[in-house]
Amino acid sequence: NAGVMQNPRHLVRRRGQEARLRCSPMKGHSHVYWYRQLPEEGLKFMVYLQKENIIDESGMPKERFSAEFPKEGPSILRIQQVVRGDSAAYFCASSPARTGDYGYTFGSGTRLTVV
Amino acid sequence: KQEVTQIPAALSVPEGENLVLNCSFTDSAIYNLQWFRQDPGKGLTSLLLIQSSQREQTSGRLNASLDKSSGRSTLYIAASQPGDSATYLCAVRVETSGSRLTFGEGTQLTVNP
Numbered sequence: 001n002a003g004v005m006q007n008p009r010h011l012v013r014r015r016g017q018e019a020r021l022r023c024s025p026m027k028g029h030s031h032v033y034w035y036r037q038l039p040e041e042g043l044k045f046m047v048y049l050q051k052e053n054i055i056d057e058s059g060m061p062k063e064r065f066s067a068e069f070p071k072e073g074p075s076i077l078r079i080q081q082v083v084r085g086d087s088a089a090y091f092c093a094s095s096p097a098r099t100g101d102y103g104y105t106f107g108s109g110t111r112l113t114v115v
Numbered sequence: 116k117q118e119v120t121q122i123p124a125a126l127s128v129p130e131g132e133n134l135v136l137n138c139s140f141t142d143s144a145i146y147n148l149q150w151f152r153q154d155p156g157k158g159l160t161s162l163l164l165i166q167s168s169q170r171e172q173t174s175g176r177l178n179a180s181l182d183k184s185s186g187r188s189t190l191y192i193a194a195s196q197p198g199d200s201a202t203y204l205c206a207v208r209v210e211t212s213g214s215r216l217t218f219g220e221g222t223q224l225t226v227n228p
Contacts, residue, residue: 006158033214043159043204045215056213080134091158095214103149108158 004107012113019079021110025094032075037089082114116126117142119211122217134192136222138205146151150190195226
């Protein structure tokens with residue numbers, strides 16, 4: 001029973017390029033959450049999705065960031081025209097139910113470096 | 116707005132010592148509280164989940180307590196080992212914030228052999 005799978009583990013992008021981060025939730029989990037950990041800072045909520053629905057995107061930057069969780073396939077966090085300040089670790093978590101009674105399971109993260 | 120604070124920010128102890136990590140939160144209307152461990156360059160490993168109706172949870176050498184009214188949780192680690200060295204994160208889910216977690220900035224623990 002694989003856990004939450006994120007790929008790639010490390011991603012290097014030049015300023016202005018696009019970054020695509022993928023997250024496959026645990027089997028049986030239909031709720032996905034993205035968090036960002038900036039250097040020397042705590043984890044901050046970005047977005048919460050269910051299949052084909054964005055439930056809460058209150059933590060997403062207003063521009064250049066988008067997320068989706070299609071009916072088939074992994075959840076994607078997309079960052080357009082990356083800037084140095086986007087360098088961070090991006091973590092995905094999943095849960096089996098909205099209420100989170102079972103807590104959240106996190107992936108190993110994608111470390112994005114913008115050069 | 117929920118704020119989560121963890122004290123101390125860093126802690127260094129000799130092997131075998133019992134220790135306590137502290138977490139405080141400003142909004143006592145929480146749904147649950149979860150303690151995680153994060154190793155350098157790695158993801159988060161869930162240690163313990165305490166629902167708002169519970170006072171404590173135990174797993175092996177770890178014991179977490181929750182006092183909603185005072186906005187506090189503690190993580191007790193018994194007989195610490197060098198393998199316990201990591202950053203410990205406390206996260207709360209507030210009833211009014213949907214499903215998001217609010218994290219503290221963590222306590223970086225070093226257990227010296």
